[in-house]
Amino acid sequence: MRSPFRPDVVPDAAILDDHKPLIRDLERRGLIRGGLSLGALVMLTGCDVDRPKAVETALLAISRLNDGVQALLFDPNKLAPTYPASMILRPPKFNAYYDVMDVKPVDGAAWRLELSGLIADKRPWTLPQLQALPQTSMVIKHICVEGWSYIGGWTGVPLRIFLERIGADLRARYVAFRTADDYPSSIDMATALHPQTLLATRYGDDLLADPFGYPVRLRMATKLGYKNPKWITAIEVTNDYPGGYWEAKGFPWFAGL
Numbered sequence: 001m002r003s004p005f006r007p008d009v010v011p012d013a014a015i016l017d018d019h020k021p022l023i024r025d026l027e028r029r030g031l032i033r034g035g036l037s038l039g040a041l042v043m044l045t046g047c048d049v050d051r052p053k054a055v056e057t058a059l060l061a062i063s064r065l066n067d068g069v070q071a072l073l074f075d076p077n078k079l080a081p082t083y084p085a086s087m088i089l090r091p092p093k094f095n096a097y098y099d100v101m102d103v104k105p106v107d108g109a110a111w112r113l114e115l116s117g118l119i120a121d122k123r124p125w126t127l128p129q130l131q132a133l134p135q136t137s138m139v140i141k142h143i144c145v146e147g148w149s150y151i152g153g154w155t156g157v158p159l160r161i162f163l164e165r166i167g168a169d170l171r172a173r174y175v176a177f178r179t180a181d182d183y184p185s186s187i188d189m190a191t192a193l194h195p196q197t198l199l200a201t202r203y204g205d206d207l208l209a210d211p212f213g214y215p216v217r218l219r220m221a222t223k224l225g226y227k228n229p230k231w232i233t234a235i236e237v238t239n240d241y242p243g244g245y246w247e248a249k250g251f252p253w254f255a256g257l
């Protein structure tokens with residue numbers, strides 16, 4: 001179903017023309033802004049959208065999203081489905097806004113997690129320090145906006161425990177992330193405190209492999225794939241809307257499931 005993004009294969013832009021009414025409807029409802037380029041759709045979904053059906057699936061998935069309503073309906077105690085460990089896909093499926101060949105591995109020994117904003121203790125963290133915090137595992141479904149998905153098994157410290165430990169202001173509105181590949185991202189505090197939101201350092205029983213965010217990535221059971229930043233280098237707690245990479249290109253910010 002899914003093929004890696006190949007810059008040499010440029011899908012026919014006429015595919016989007018077939019969906020003009022749906023795209024106009026999404027724009028009118030504020031779910032996408034400034035027009036949707038086919039290139040952006042390909043990069044975001046990691047899917048071969050050179051099939052009219054795939055484009056339609058992607059657009060309908062976006063259509064079901066509505067940031068404001070979803071944020072109001074979000075239940076901080078409701079758990080997303082989990083699955084048996086036997087269903088974990090190895091290796092996981094890769095996606096990024098560039099090809100897997102262009103992943104630049106992060107040096108875990110030199111890596112530090114920088115902290116800023118509404119946080120009492122802003123000292124940077126090392127990987128062993130993070131791994132010494134209480135760990136949780138979850139086997140969950142990764143859902144891409146286009147419609148492909150896979151079952152993954154993730155282990156790490158719950159973001160809530162980490163935020164409490166550093167003295168973050170838990171009444172703040174946003175938790176924002178910076179990454180080694182310049183993929184800014186941010187989530188609402190309710191989702192940050194959700195029990196199925198982890199700073200993941202392991203996939204299955206192993207350390208994260210380079211393409212999947214080594215040494216640390218965010219893994220949430222309650223959000224679409226693009227809301228889960230890999231290769232995190234900095235966390236900020238803030239009341240100022242931080243946005244994100246795809247959000248700046250017109251995709252929904254809340255993007256919950």
Ligand SMILES: Nc1nc2c(c(=O)[nH]1)N[C@H]1C(S)=C(S)[C@@H](COP(=O)(O)O)O[C@H]1N2
Nearest residue numbers: 093094095096097179183225226228229230
């Ligand atoms: N730093 C970073 N994180 C990222 C991305 C990226 O390009 N850079 N892509 C996102 C998208 S669109 C998806 S679907 C998931 C893919 O995660 P996976 O490769 O572990 O399946 O990572 C998300 N996190």
Ligand SMILES: [Mo]
Nearest residue numbers: 044144225226
């Ligand atoms: Mo994605």
